[in-house]
Amino acid sequence: MPQAGKDNRRQKGAAAEEAAAIWLQGKGYRVLDRNWRCRFGELDIVAEWKGALIFIEVRSRSGAPGFGMPSESVNARKIVQVRNTAQQYVHSKRLHDSPVRFDVISILLRDDMTVDALEHIPDAF
Template structure:
């Protein structure tokens, strides 16, 4: 069996994150949204809250954990990107939250950690 490429692992991890969010009652409203300033992996809503989700998938810990790879600067950028996304929308939300879903793949299965309000 061929090893999974980094891109394939990332796509599989992102789908696992979306499936998880939906089982938690969130509605995914956008994926891989891009503008000239960057990208948001997943945009969801949880009731009146807009949830911007950074998904990090790792196949090992040689470069640290998936969660450790999300810096404070990245979280601040996601908050700015959320504002960019909102400016193009006709609806509003009561609050914005930035979450991180960190997935680590061991023997083909994911260990998932969801950090709500990562900022």
Template sequence: MGRQGEEAAARHLVGEGYTIKERNWRCPSGELDLIADDEGVTVFVEVRSRRDTGTFGSPEESVDMRKQRKVRETAAYYLYRSRATAGKSRIDVITILFTAEGQLLKLNHLKNAF
């Protein structure tokens, strides 16, 4: 389901005019699901998916303070490693809810989420 969610998120971003630069970028501090470009802004995208079964809470609830810290640290490391100089960046969250059968039910794109 995670890969399916990331694929749906990438399709959404491309449809909105973003360019996908990286998928599942890893480093010692963690992993970034998607890294995209939005008109010169580097966007780090955390994708959270859930099935609509009524258990485990919403995908939004799964982005807790610990996860936010991890994404921030990993994004900072990416910027350092890529030697990004001038330019803006932000962190977005895309939450996806699938039906119990795996069909896309809802996609929510939270820009500049934290």
């Protein structure tokens, strides 16, 4: 039974990341990579906007927002992990001269995995 919960969590995460990517593209961002992995961790979305490299952490929750916004779950440990992973991305892609920004997209999902609310936080950390 634990596997079913993990699969559902993955589906919700994938639905949130897909919604975030579509929303970003609608705002003029160019999505360069999704779920980019290295030994330091994973980057949910890497995008380009107005010449800057944007690393976007996507956080989601489903059901009633009684536990706060998903963005509140980005803690100091996660920030360090995303920054280290981004540094590896910049190095591996040879993008050392690009300005960099770290954003968070917070998504509340309905039970059917459609978006109830989306919040974009530029320069989140």
